[in-house]
Amino acid sequence: MKMLKTLGYLAAASTLGATISLSAQADEVNIGFTGPLSGGAALYGENTLSGLRMAAEEINANGGFEVDGEKHTINLVALDDRYSPSQAATNAKRLKQESNVPAVFVPHSGGIFALMSFNEQSEFLVMAYSSVPSITEKGNELTLRIPPTFDGYVNAFTELAYDEYGKKLAMGGATHEYAKIWSDMIKDKWNSLGGEVVADNPMDYNKSADFYTGVSRLIAADPDVMFIGGASEPTGLVARQARELGYQGPFILMDQAKLDEVAEVSGGMESLEGSIGVVPLSAYTTESAKSFVKRYNKEHGKNPGSEAAFMYGALHGLVNAMTIAGTTEDVHAIRKAMDKGLATLDNSKNPYEVDGVNDKGGFLTDPTVAIVKDGKIEEREISEIIKK
Known part of the structure; x- marks a missing residue:
């Protein structure tokens, strides 16, 4: 046909x-x-x-x-x-x-x-x-x-970043409803670990391509880690502009943003060194x-x-x-x-090998965690990251 x-x-x-x-x-x-x-x-x-x-x-x-x-x-x-x-x-x-x-x-x-x-x-x-x-x-x-x-992502991403990079977090996520929920959960988790949110400046990822002003406010707080995330393309722009303004630390990427897609805009996987996000499908075996x-x-x-x-x-x-x-x-x-x-x-x-649907209507599949090391994506087990 x-x-x-x-x-x-x-x-x-x-x-x-x-x-x-x-x-x-x-x-x-x-x-x-x-x-x-x-x-x-x-x-x-x-x-x-x-x-x-x-x-x-x-x-x-x-x-x-x-x-x-x-x-x-x-x-x-x-x-x-x-x-x-x-x-x-x-x-x-x-x-x-x-x-x-x-x-x-x-x-x-x-x-x-x-x-x-x-x-x-x-x-x-x-x-x-x-x-x-x-x-x-x-x-x-x-x-x-x-x-x-994403609650599994939030806990794993936050604990991994806190353990590996430091206590000061700057928040630069998007302004749509999904990103707001993510941001609130990230802040609560970071504070519960004993960390400090040193800056919080959400940006409209859907209407702007110029994030320099917003990113400058985050960098001025001298964070150890920066949380960013919306759709992959504008997230890549945020990451690229942060690098251009001198930020050298890692990013926590909201799960909507995919490391491989973000890297295409931000300047390659090297530009995301140390960053934490979901494992791209292209890295699945x-x-x-x-x-x-x-x-x-x-x-x-x-x-x-x-x-x-x-x-x-x-x-x-x-x-x-x-x-x-x-x-x-x-x-x-x-x-x-x-x-x-x-x-x-x-x-x-069935690329993700979904097993079925739970009693509340959620597809049965496991979240994944990735960290960029030496310009390459490494998968981490969530069970090894989240503290009991």
Whole structure:
């Protein structure tokens, strides 16, 4: 089956949309996406969307998937929300009303919480790409959290930095809701260890490319460690400008920022010496990860971020759950089948080898920790870092 990859952007005063028509069959299943496809976080949004595209194209190229004896294909309908929670909510309502989507993928916590205020009433699954723990603590029966929660990252990153580098921390994270939650948890953990937060100057990573003033305020406090993080591209700019202003210490990177992607902007992995973040998928040694990286690299000419890999596996898992549930419309039955849908997924379609879904709706996978030493990424075991 021939794939149609043309993005049809729909211009309007409040939204920019893109519809990816992957098949002209009458038995298409529309799957929604709302995320940042323009502005400072556009690269992050495109990375998440690229994983969904890749999964959808593979599914359709293989003749689609069977549900209750009938073949179906995937039609991915993507809308730009520019990282705005209110626009994400508007997009989701449009996706449900116009395309009758059973699920909407959204890659930012503000948008996720906005959708969770009405998704149960409107009956669609929120496929949440965010590691904020409270997403699955609210008891929303139709929300699934895709990456592992970041509380494990916060504790491990903070303790590792405190033990290796010193007691003075400067905070230069982003201003969106997800980053604010991260920042609050980092500060609380740092203080609990006996450290001192010597500067706190959040910056708008989505609207600016000039961070010199903000970074100067952090450097003036003479920190041992600097916390930064938003989407990878602006985070790389923050790191590069900090180096240009003379900061030589390590960074703690929020999990949204990926070390390998940040390094492309900051000046190479050497520019991140000593920094702590999540292990990039390109550094994984499992066959499922290596296979996905190879296929993604062939198609896109670059290594995938974790967003692309998680989204790729999540869409395959969602389709598998529809097959198991015997429906593309009953979202409660599909949600119930998600655990088995992921657990029985072929590893070639599951780069992070997600084992299933816990009772609160979180995908079952472990967080990872990396530190840059001599210009190379070293993986550390969380169990060896976090104090008992």
